[in-house]
Amino acid sequence: MSRNYIYELSGLEDGKRVDIAGWVQDIRKLKNVAFLMVRDNTGIIQATLKLDNETTKHMINELTRESVIKLTGILNKHSPAKGGVEVQTIDLSLLNRSLTPLPLGIADPVEADFDTRFNNRFLDLRKPERLKIFHVESELLWGIRKFLNSEHFVEVHTPKIVAAATEGGADLFGVKYFEKNAYLNQSPQLYKEMLMSAGFDRVFEVGPAFRAEEHNTPRHLNEFTSIDIEMSFSDHNDAMSMLERSVKAGIESVALSNTFRDLDSTEIEVPEIPFPRISYQKCIDYLHKNGVEMEFGVDFSPEQLKIVGEQFKSFYFITEWPSQVRAFYTMPKENNNLVTNSFDLQYRDKEITSGAQRIHEVDMLEKRLKEKGLNPADFEFHLKAFRYGMPPHAGWGLGLERLTMILLDLQNIREVSLFPRDRTRIVP
Ligand code: AMO
DSSP states (O other), X not given: OOOOOGGGGGGSOTTOEEEEEEEEEEEEEOSSEEEEEEEETTEEEEEEEEOOSHHHHHHHHHOOTTOEEEEEEEXXXXXXXXXXXXXXXXXXXXXXXOOSSOSSOSSOSSOOOHXXXXXXXXXXXXXXHHHHHHHHHHHHHHHHHHHHHHTTOEEOXXXXXXXXXXXXXXXXXXXXXXXXXXXXXXXXXXXXXXXXXXXXXEEEEEEEEEOOOOOOOTTOOSEEEEEEEEEESOOHHHHHHHHXXXXXXXXXXXXHOOTTTTSOOOOOOOOOSSOOEEEHHHHHXXXXXXXXXXXXXXXXXXXXXXXXXXXXXXXXXXXXXXXXXXXXXXXXXXXXXXEXXXXXXXXXXXXEEEEXXXXXXXHHHHHHHHHTTOOGGGGHHHHHHHHTTOOOEEEEEEEHHHHHHHHTTOSOGGGGSSSOOOSSOOOO
16 A cells, blocks of 8 residues: 655645555544544644535544544645644545544543553554654664674574573573473573584674563563673673673664654763773772662662762663672683672663673583582583683673663663563563
8 A cells, every 4th residue: 555654744745645544543523524633653644524425424423533544635734733734635444443432542641550551552552652662672773783783793593492591590481391391591691602612703682581580670571672792702891892882883873763753853862982880899889988888799789779870970880790699601800709700781770781701611610500509410501512612702681671761761661662571461
């Protein structure tokens, strides 16, 4: 079906014949004329329709809000309607009539409660401000993909049904895999590392990660999208540099994009790199200076991160985490085994990415597995890749929803997930 997108119309000549298609957001009937507000994914426009015959009058009487229509008309650029542009309808077809009443109004000034919105997410997503979130997310990812591609990373797809945990034994969803027990993968960690042994040099993956975390917070989903990289002959500093350049490229891509069409353009600030780096120990010192207790060897609480984050305007790295709070594969620092060559990328109080240089020597890796209470035999398929020539390597995992959330200053991660999976929600 050939048609004009609504965002294009203001750029066309007055008097031009146009075809538009979309949803009827609002209908106002007078005696001899009807005004329809027609919305597509790029904008909204008023269409006028003369009620000068019985067929048209009948059709308008039958028309409900959110019905899908197609119309042909003449563009009027001297309209008293908002924006000064309207379409004077010549031909209107009803493609699909919406039931009434709607479970969720699209243009209602008062926002519905969270459950009503997410139970009717297909309607909730019709709101232009929701659609914009996913345009931003798409553009952000596109920018990061283009950047990684220009840096010679190969995009890969690793299994999501797996036999072993990556990020420690807890928080795993079990699945029945014929006569065996399997899990939904928490992260592509082990597979991206094995690909370093396979000689891929640089890989990235964008895919789902599953975490059976019991808590319900505004920052956690039970299924999220992870952007992962792994790079050979590299350490944590190389990985941090690749990360800040990736984040900058993604945000730049959003800032330069014109895909929002008629939607309000967002004020996106492209961050300057390099991002500041502060060690875990320095964060503790800062907390102590501010009268907040914190022991070495535990993770920061959200309240502690709020205080640490006050020192920075936007992105910063926390480096040199203690080995107690990092996964078994994390490389210890050469002259100080208490800490690791690891980092988190933070945006104020929010964690966006974790990464590290990895252990590439098999004996050390086995030792660390045991220290973490894991059984090396369960990881034999993985350890094998380290016995026959594993290069030094490093990488990171970035939560796409978290990055989108901070970019748009949204307070709940569910807003940036089309159909969020949380502790209580699995439908729709
Ligand atoms: P980590 O477990 O820290 O590290 O996860 C990496 C990033 O993924 C995002 N993230 C989440 N987003 C939403 N909901 C969740 N439940 C959730 N959990 C994590 C965060 C986080 O920073 N294998 C390592 C990465 C690596 O070292 O390469 C890993 O998975 O943005």
